[in-house]
Amino acid sequence: MDFIRARISRDLKTGKYGGRVVTRFPPEPNGFLHIGHAKAICLNFGIAAEHPGGRCHLRLDDTNPDTEKAEYVEAMKRDIRWLGFNWGEHLYHASDYFEELYRYAMVLIDKGLAYVDSSSEEEIRERRGSVTRPGVNSPFRDRSRDENRELFVRMRAGDFPDGSHVLRARIDMAHPNMVMRDPLLYRIRHARHYRQRDTWPIYPMYDFAHCLSDSLERVTHSLCTLEFENNREIYDWLLEHTDSPAPRPEQTEFAPLILDYVVTSKRKLRPMVEEGLVHGWDDPRMSTLAGLRRRGVTPEAIRTLCEMVGVARAHSRVDIAKLEFALRDDLNHKAPRAFCVLDPLRVVLTNYPEAREEVFRAPRLPGNAGESGTRELPFGRTLLIDREDFREDPPTGFRRLSPGAEVRLKYAYVIRCDKVLKDTAGRVVELRCAIDPDTRGGVAPVGRRVRGAIHWLKAGSAIPAEVRLFDRMFNVPEPPDDDLAAALNPDSERIVTGALVEPGLVGTPPATHYQFERLGYFFSDPEDSRDGSLVFNRTVTLRASWEGRAQRATSAGEEPVSPANRAAHAERGKTRAGPSSPSASLRTAKQRLDFGHLARLGVSEAAAVSLVRSPRYLSVFHLARASYAEGADSIASWLVNEVTRLLGSDDRAELERLEPAALADLVRAVDTGRMSHRRGRTVVAELLARGGGFEEACSGLDLEEIDDEAVLRAILEEVVLDYPDKAAAYRSGERRLLGLFVGEVMKRSQGKADPREASRLARAMLEG
């Protein structure tokens, strides 16, 4: 289970949202959905479908009138449905919330948390500062409530021109998170909105509209991609200060889907369409869902890809081979087989009578030979094969046709090439071959081994087709934003006009999948293919074959992992300037002073550095030390290692509750051997969760510890008996397995065993 689903299960368990699971997919209708969106769609709609009563809203995030169009909304709905998801009645538009949003803005103004800034765009930018430099306050920041109110009302009334005023949150211009430096909430834009027409001269910004839209829809889990991490702070701030109802939606970020050699950004895709680098949003080379669909990629394959990729927070880049795998896996069992010759070469069978004609049957799908599952292939004296399947000078290992060699014409005969005919330019124009009548139906007599099998068509019976061969659109894994055109693969679209397909394909309707045997999966173009003139798009080749592999190794882009690359990888992360000490990272004089002091008290460097950075910890440390002076290092260690750990993982733990004297008593008890370290942890958790003194905490806890050798030995023997192979592995040197045995003892004793003793005994038993 991924971390988001785990989080939702936890919320379900704690009842945080009363058992509700509401997600949303919120695209801005300013372009077409692409494969990157597919991940978000699968995640949001997938999660909703997994929970009874779960919902996923489709919300068009249409707050920018300049870029949005109804046409894009329709395309998005079509693409989501095609992917296999349904929003039911939950179709929403952020623009429908403009009135409520406006009222929320008024709430902030009334609280003195928002103001109208009349600075110019440049001034605002300048005063924002930079990532390393704090911003400065706007001169309009301290306008009165009444003035802000009046100005904002007039902004809405359309009294002001574009850019003359904005509404901003009043937070902190020196905030380390740039997003929090008085973010813009509203801007004036006298533009026609595709839905609201001319109703509004002001439009809310993303940060303002998004969290409140989520809240208005009672969304529980607002999932977005990693680049919005910084925005989570304003998301929470706005919900809190507009008094939005609890329980509030929670934003969680996950890694976007990034594919090698593929552009997944509407910002990059749009210019490609507008500048004519491609034929449109649905160009089969495009990563848009419309493009993929037109190419023949199936929704099942895209969903499988998303499952394979998973959901995590680590920045990742997915190998396109994963999509190809999912595609072939899907198409393999649903695409009927057919013969297609891309580059015809004439073959005349010298020992086959001119007048003779046969019809062979071949399975539509492999392993399916029944009458209804077969197709008919006419055969005659003159055939066409693919030029690629003949080599006058075959490389070693070549299994197809060459002078004097034999090859199997699938489902027909084994033939031998006797003669090669060329034109005056030396180009091969015809092959003279002989059939072996004993191999009729393509079945070779026992003991006869013919390695190669090729596809073919009977001349005169084949029907013409246009075949479009697509390759990756870019030559580099990560095309640069600024110069997409330069990264373009000039051979990404190869149109073969003289191809031929078997006669059974006459009248193939648009949008039909085939596997052209030995060539790949193809899809009749949904737009351009018609009865009299078939057009097929190559969806994906068959898995890299002998020749495919050789080609791929030399083709653009691929960079095999060289030993040098490996070495570089291994070197990654090594410290260049030699080992540096943690204390060298101390920045302020005060920290260095405190550090020196702690060091003199005997506190280890690692612990001291941590304490010095946190005044809260440091003060607890000093107070605890006052009642256990000789335990300075131990106290520091407990504070830094154990208390931090609990504070990070246990919601009930609060540093403020910890009484320093209780900590001191605890540490002393462990130091003197009165209590084991493990029990000490249990106690410290209690002190953090409930407070109180050391003895008091102990008395409320079951601190029983089994250190009786006979009891432990008995448990251990049981464990060894249950894991004989692991015991043997341990004896033969797998020392890491000790953890398994000790862990089992801990489990079986409900955590009461003394692990130190158990570990000692386990070692003795297994080694002795």
Added chain:
RNA sequence: UGGCCCGUCGUCUAAUGGCAGGACACCGGUCUUUGGAACCGGCGGUGGUGGUUCGAAUCCACCCGGGCCAACCA
């Protein structure tokens, strides 16, 4: 010279302090009327250094590496 986030086989991802596992890719084999499919096998990983712990991929610190943030875009 800021804040936040992230580092597990080549790639993606599990392991919630106790056996580092799966998928894709790659390599090899069996089979085969697709150099396909299927089946079997193999290769290969916790960025580094310390610390805490009986025990660390997991907790702490530092270092190294990567990403995001300075639109009146989302």
